Amino acid sequence: MSDKVIIFDTTLRDGEQSPGASMNIEEKLDAARQLARLNVDVIEAGFPIASEGDFEAVRQVAAEIRDGRAIAGLARATNADIDRAGEALKDAVSPRIHTFIATSDIHLQHKLRMTREQVIERAVAAVKRALEYCDDVEFSAEDAARSEMDYLCQVIEAVIAAGAKTVNIPDTVGYSTPMEYGTIIRTLKERVPNIDQAIISVHCHDDLGMGVANSLSAVMNGARQVECTINGIGERAGNAAMEEIVMAIATRGDIYGVHTGIVTTEIARASRLVSDLTGIVVQPNKAVVGANAFAHEAGIHQHGVMANKQTYEIMTPESIGLPENVIVLGKHSGKH
Numbered sequence: 001m002s003d004k005v006i007i008f009d010t011t012l013r014d015g016e017q018s019p020g021a022s023m024n025i026e027e028k029l030d031a032a033r034q035l036a037r038l039n040v041d042v043i044e045a046g047f048p049i050a051s052e053g054d055f056e057a058v059r060q061v062a063a064e065i066r067d068g069r070a071i072a073g074l075a076r077a078t079n080a081d082i083d084r085a086g087e088a089l090k091d092a093v094s095p096r097i098h099t100f101i102a103t104s105d106i107h108l109q110h111k112l113r114m115t116r117e118q119v120i121e122r123a124v125a126a127v128k129r130a131l132e133y134c135d136d137v138e139f140s141a142e143d144a145a146r147s148e149m150d151y152l153c154q155v156i157e158a159v160i161a162a163g164a165k166t167v168n169i170p171d172t173v174g175y176s177t178p179m180e181y182g183t184i185i186r187t188l189k190e191r192v193p194n195i196d197q198a199i200i201s202v203h204c205h206d207d208l209g210m211g212v213a214n215s216l217s218a219v220m221n222g223a224r225q226v227e228c229t230i231n232g233i234g235e236r237a238g239n240a241a242m243e244e245i246v247m248a249i250a251t252r253g254d255i256y257g258v259h260t261g262i263v264t265t266e267i268a269r270a271s272r273l274v275s276d277l278t279g280i281v282v283q284p285n286k287a288v289v290g291a292n293a294f295a296h297e298a299g300i301h302q303h304g305v306m307a308n309k310q311t312y313e314i315m316t317p318e319s320i321g322l323p324e325n326v327i328v329l330g331k332h333s334g335k336h
């Protein structure tokens with residue numbers, strides 16, 4: 001059996017950080033129910049200290065989704081944030097506190113105004129405090145992709161020793177490339193002595209359109225959790241799109257050699273729901289879930305798919321929960 005890649009959905013947290021994408025609690029609960037139908041492994045429901053609404057959303061999602069999948073709340077590496085996340089998750093069946101602090105020099109100097117040593121101390125203290133609330137603690141090294149490699153290794157070793165079960169290596173600003181990002185993951189596996197005691201997670205933003213490619217490169221180099229959002233919504237240009245990652249892994253098992261637990265036939269419904277709830281329209285040519293993703297207009301293609309769908313379809317519309325492909329009769333269709 002191939003390795004499983006854990007799907008950590010952050011539509012309700014990073015996705016909701018898309019300009020104009022705010023959802024109220026009822027809407028977040030609707031989305032969370034659909035994420036459960038999709039069978040994501042982790043639902044990041046919000047950032048409890050950010051607002052009363054986020055706190056309530058995390059609390060209510062944890063109260064509603066009680067089937068054992070993890071419900072995560074985000075917290076900066078401060079006592080106040082972690083205590084608030086712990087409080088929001090206190091009745092969850094499988095709570096996860098996700099704590100983070102930046103590790104790149106640019107963030108340390110200009111945002112945190114902390115030394116590297118201070119950041120390590122803070123990260124370790126945050127993990128230990130989160131462990132007072134739950135066993136399942138994830139640590140993120142914000143802006144990891146722009147962090148100095150030796151320092152990143154030291155931080156990751158320290159937080160694993162402190163008890164983090166998942167270590168997330170975000171490309172916070174979508175700056176990396178598939179080759180470079182894969183190398184970061186491989187280097188962590190080679191150099192961090194206790195890396196086997198944690199799952200390596202990746203979290204890629206899409207500023208240069210590389211979010212999905214970077215995530216998949218990380219999987220090929222040993223990452224076993226991918227953080228992503230439905231329709232790729234998220235801060236700025238968005239996050240890696242869940243449907244693209246899941247269908248790439250499903251379609252190209254020969255290359256990736258891993259699997260996910262996602263019920264792919266729920267993908268189309270999830271995409272429509274998130275678009276309706278957030279008002280963010282899915283572009284027609286979007287991979288997997290765009291209106292044209294299974295539409296054929298060129299006559300040669302129509303002829304091909306009518307003879308055998310595999311001529312121009314590498315996955316079926318049914319596999320993502322659509323009834324059938326669409327033959328568009330347009331000027332490219334020809335007479336045949």
Ligand code: KIV
Pocket residue numbers: 014100140141142143168170171172173203205
């Ligand atoms: O992009 C990022 O670095 C984040 C972290 C909080 C995980 O969203």
Ligand code: ZN
Pocket residue numbers: 014170172203205235
């Ligand atoms: Zn992010």
